[in-house]
Each structure stands twice: as structure tokens, then as C-alpha cells.
Amino acid sequence: xxxxxxxxxxxxxxxxxxxxxxxxxxxxxxxxxxxxxxxxxxxxxxxxxxxxxxxxxxxxxxxxxxxxxxxxxxxxxxxxxxxxxxxxxxxxxxxxxxxxxxxxxxxxxxxxxxxxxxxxxxxxxxxxxxxxxxxxxxxxxxxxxxxxxxxxxxxxxxxxxxxxxxxxxxxxxxxxxxxxxxxxxxxxxxxxxxxxxxxxxxxxxxxxxxxxxxxxxxxxxxxxxxxxxxxx
Numbered sequence: 001x002x003x004x005x006x007x008x009x010x011x012x013x014x015x016x017x018x019x020x021x022x023x024x025x026x027x028x029x030x031x032x033x034x035x036x037x038x039x040x041x042x043x044x045x046x047x048x049x050x051x052x053x054x055x056x057x058x059x060x061x062x063x064x065x066x067x068x069x070x071x072x073x074x075x076x077x078x079x080x081x082x083x084x085x086x087x088x089x090x091x092x093x094x095x096x097x098x099x100x101x102x103x104x105x106x107x108x109x110x111x112x113x114x115x116x117x118x119x120x121x122x123x124x125x126x127x128x129x130x131x132x133x134x135x136x137x138x139x140x141x142x143x144x145x146x147x148x149x150x151x152x153x154x155x156x157x158x159x160x161x162x163x164x165x166x167x168x169x170x171x172x173x174x175x176x177x178x179x180x181x182x183x184x185x186x187x188x189x190x191x192x193x194x195x196x197x198x199x200x201x202x203x204x205x206x207x208x209x210x211x212x213x214x215x216x217x218x219x220x221x222x223x224x225x226x227x228x229x230x231x232x
Contacts, residue, residue, distance in 0.1 A: 001036060001228060001229060002077040002078060002227060002228050002230065003036070003037045003038065003039070003074075003075055003076050003077050003228075004022070004036070004038050004039075004076060004077070004078060004079070004080065004224055004227065004228050005038075005039045005040075005041065005068070005071030005072070005074060005076025005078070005079040005080075005099070006018060006019070006038065006039070006040045006041070006071075006079070006080055006082055007040075007041050007043060007064060007067045007068070007071070007079065007080070007081045007082060007086075008040045008041065008042045008043070008082045009042035009043045009044060009045055009082075010043060010045040010048055010081065010082055010083035010085070010086060010198075011045040011083075011165040011166075011199060012042070012045075012167075013164065013165065013166075013167045013199050013202060014082055014083065014198035014199050014201075014217055015040065015042065015082050017201075017217065017221075018082045018198075018217070018221060018224075019038070019040065021218070021221045022036070022038065022221055022224055022225060022228070023035045023036060023038065025221065025222070025225040026225055026228050026229060029225055029229055030229060036228050037075075039071055039074040039075070039076055041067040041068075041070045041071050041074075043063065043064070043067050045083070045165060047063065048060065048063070048064075048083070048085065048086050049085070049125070049127075049161065051063065052085060052086075052088060052125075052127045053127075057088065057089050057092070060086065060088070060089050061089045061092045061093060061096070064081070064086060064089065064093055065093060065096055065097070068093065068097050068098075068099070068101075069098075071099070072098055072099055076099060077099060077100075078099050078100040078101065078102060078227055079097070079099055079100075079101050079102075080101060080102045080103075080104070080220065080224055081093075081101075081104065082198060082217075082220075083104075083197070083198050084104055084105065084124055084125070084128050084134065084196045084197055084198060084216055085124070085125045085127050085128055085197070087103060087104060087105050087133060087134065088127055088128075088131055088133045090103055090105070090133070102220070102223055102224060102227055104198075104216050104217075104219075104220040105133070105134050105137055105216075106137055107216070107219050107220050107222075107223040108194060108196075108214055108216045108219050108220070109137040109138050109141055109143070111214060111219045112138065112141070112143055112192075112194075112214060113141050113143070115192070115214075117143060117191045117192055118142070118143060118144065118191065119143070119144040119145075119146065119188070119189055119190050119191055120138070120143060120144070120145055120146070120190055120191060120192050120193065120194050120214065121145075121146050121147070121148075121181060121184040121185075121188070121190040121192070121193040121194065121211070122134065122135070122145050122146065122147050122193070122194045122196050123148070123156055123177070123180075123181075123193060123194065123195060123196055123197065123200060123204075124156075124160075124194075124195075124196030124197040124200070125157050125160055125161075125196075125197055126153055126154070126156075126157035128196045128197065129147045129148070129153050129156070129157075129196070130147070130153070134196060145194075146184050146188045146190050148180050148183075148184065152180045152183075155176065155180075156177070156180070159173050159177075160197055160199060160200070164197070164199035164200065164202050164203060165199055167202070169202050169203055173203065174203050174204070174208065177203060177204060178208065178209070178210060181193050181209055181210045181211060182210045185210055185211050190211055191211065191212070192211050192212040192213065192214055193209060193211050193212075193213055193214070194213075194214045194216060195213050195214065195215050195216055195217070196216055197216075198216065198217040198220075200215075201213075201215050201217055201218070
């Protein structure tokens, strides 16, 4: 069994379910009275977002590589980022990391392919919705990605940083997010929506969304559970 290292704090609200669902998921998968060893290196989500806004990807890579180095020292066999946005430098991290990294984007893409989807909406931070790093693996697999209009993207980004990152969930925010998804379904024919920020499940799920959700956090968690229990 392998030891996982998580880079958390991006933000704390998603790091908590990562930890909980991984340790109990491993216990369920193994069928044993057992919790896996796991180390979390918590970083500052606001530092990550600031470096993204400045497009200082060298500094962001160095910041996250420092976190990875701490996980390596803790004995981690592989690692993962508990957020979508910092995957903007995932290729750089993967090439420089001394241990394997499991991508949330690739895990979500694999699940979308498994479901047989062809057109999906994407919600997340402004960097995730406007950048190519998240969309390209889907495009390469023949899946079209639709994002909201500029005004809607600005609203979504603001609500993620000002509310969801702090664990604040408001009914009026949910109503507007539901309207955005409904518009993409009507105007663009999306078959589902990617929750491309690991705080979005605080607000959205299949029971309240106009279309099925691809919860990137839960998809990633399952991939990490599989990584832990896989043979060394």
C-alpha cells in the first residue's frame, strides 16, 4: 500500500472532505479495520490565486514544488493537488517532481469519457474557465467544453473567492448558478456540468443542478484511493 501526500489549503473547505473521504474510502475498499498513512501540506489558496492573477507561473511552480518536497520528506510515494486551479502548472510540476502526481483534470476527463459525454459545461475560477490547461485533455478526447459568458464567469469567480473559499453557502448564489447552467443547457446543449473548483460541491450537486454534475473532487478522491491501494 502506498502513502499519499496531499497539497491542501486550496482551500480548507475542500481539503477536509479529501482527507475524510480518502481514509474512509480506503477502509471500505480494503474491507479492513485500517486507515492509511497520509500527509497533508497546507498552502495558502490566496497566494496561489494571486500568482495566477499575475501569471507568475514560475513562482507558482516553485511554491508548489516546495510543498511537494515536504511531502517527499514525509515519505509520500505519490502526491496530488486538492484543487483545480493550480493544475495550470501541473505539467511543470509533474516534470520536476521526484514522485508521481495524479491529476484531477485527467481523472475528470477519464470519467467524462467513461460516461460517454460529448459536450459539457465548465464552472470554476476565472483561470480554469478561461485557460486551456483544463479544456485541452477534454478536447483531445473529443469532448466539447462550454463556458458561461464573460459576465457570468466574473460572477462565478467572485462568489468562489468571496463565499465558497470561506465555507459560505447562500441560496441566492445557488439560484444564479442554477440559471447559468440552465442557460448553457438551453443555448449550447450541454449534457452535464463540470464542477471545476473543489469548493463548488458545497453549492452544487445532482439534486439541485439542471444537468448532471461531474464532481472533480469526488472523481479525484476515487483515483487517489485506487492509487493508495494499488500494488507497490
